Amino acid sequence: SQELEQSPQSLIVQEGKNLTINCTSSKTLYGLYWYKQKYGEGLIFLMMLQKGGEEKSHEKITAKLDEKKQQSSLHITASQPSHAGIYLCGADRAAMEYGNKLVFGAGTILRVKS
Amino acid sequence: NAGVMQNPRHLVRRRGQEARLRCSPVKGHSHVYWYRQLPEEGLKFMVYLQKENIIDESGMPKERFSAEFPKEGPSILRIQQVVRGDSAAYFCASSPRMTRANTEAFFGQGTRLTVV
Numbered sequence: 205s206q207e208l209e210q211s212p213q214s215l216i217v218q219e220g221k222n223l224t225i226n227c228t229s230s231k232t233l234y235g236l237y238w239y240k241q242k243y244g245e246g247l248i249f250l251m252m253l254q255k256g257g258e259e260k261s262h263e264k265i266t267a268k269l270d271e272k273k274q275q276s277s278l279h280i281t282a283s284q285p286s287h288a289g290i291y292l293c294g295a296d297r298a299a300m301e302y303g304n305k306l307v308f309g310a311g312t313i314l315r316v317k318s
Numbered sequence: 319n320a321g322v323m324q325n326p327r328h329l330v331r332r333r334g335q336e337a338r339l340r341c342s343p344v345k346g347h348s349h350v351y352w353y354r355q356l357p358e359e360g361l362k363f364m365v366y367l368q369k370e371n372i373i374d375e376s377g378m379p380k381e382r383f384s385a386e387f388p389k390e391g392p393s394i395l396r397i398q399q400v401v402r403g404d405s406a407a408y409f410c411a412s413s414p415r416m417t418r419a420n421t422e423a424f425f426g427q428g429t430r431l432t433v434v
Contacts, residue, residue: 237423246409246427247361292361294423305351305374306411306423308361 207231208295210309217283218317225278225312227293235296236276237306238267242289250278280314288316321345323392324410324426331400331433339395339429343412350393351423352385355407367393400433407431 209228217223227236235254239247251260253269253276260267264281280287290313294306323342331337343350352364354377366374367387378385382400387393397404407430411423 239425244430247411247425249422249424252422294361305363305366306353307363308353310360 207307208293208309210291210293210312212312213310214313214315216315216317219284220282223280223283223314225291225293225314227276227278227295227309229274229295231274233269233273233276233295236267236269236273237294237296238276238278239292239294240289241292241311247292283314283316285316285318288314290314322410322412322424322426324408324429326429327427329429329431331431333401333433334399337397337400337404337431337433339397339408339410339431340392341395341410341412341426342392343410344414344424347412347414347424349413350387351411351413352393352395353409353411355409355428357406361409364395397431400431402433405431405433 211226215223235252237252238250240250241247251267253267256271256273258269266279267276269276276293290311292308292311294308296306321344325340329337341350348369350367353361354364355361362377364377365385367385369387370389382398384396395408407428409425409428411425413423
């Protein structure tokens, strides 16, 4: 089983609709990262959350880290075809002074229908 | 992707050959991480290096795989005597030599290794 569980595994939405992707851990998260990956390409950094209750937004994408720091959600408002791709959450397990050794979820495949 | 450069982007090797994957981190970053993404699997940590030091290699297969990050030049992930199961996308990430606050890990475009 994955240390980080992402849900759903895949998602097809109509353009213009809102959607939410979840990332759940059974352990405390010291840092939670969201990345987007286009098929066959590299990872694009979206956001990083560290504090319980923290919420960040970038354009139409909002990510939250719950108070207990064990779950994060990524919300996309008014989805567009450009949002299509694989969304990965990554977690920093150790309270290290530096560095980013990340554990990743299996990913959520998002397709946006025009 | 903030400047992490990986090359080659695609690499084809015959079984038994050696594969060398290169990663140049973002300028000023002294921490490098290698990850592997196998088909139908998630991204898995392999090794964490600083200049001239291996900090954590807990994700590296015990045999045939090695990594280095010399004082000068890129980080190298080396796979000896490749087998078909080594076919995967290998990603490199880098982060700055600072505390974790607001520290992003920037990823390169990856090297897609195909073993035939």
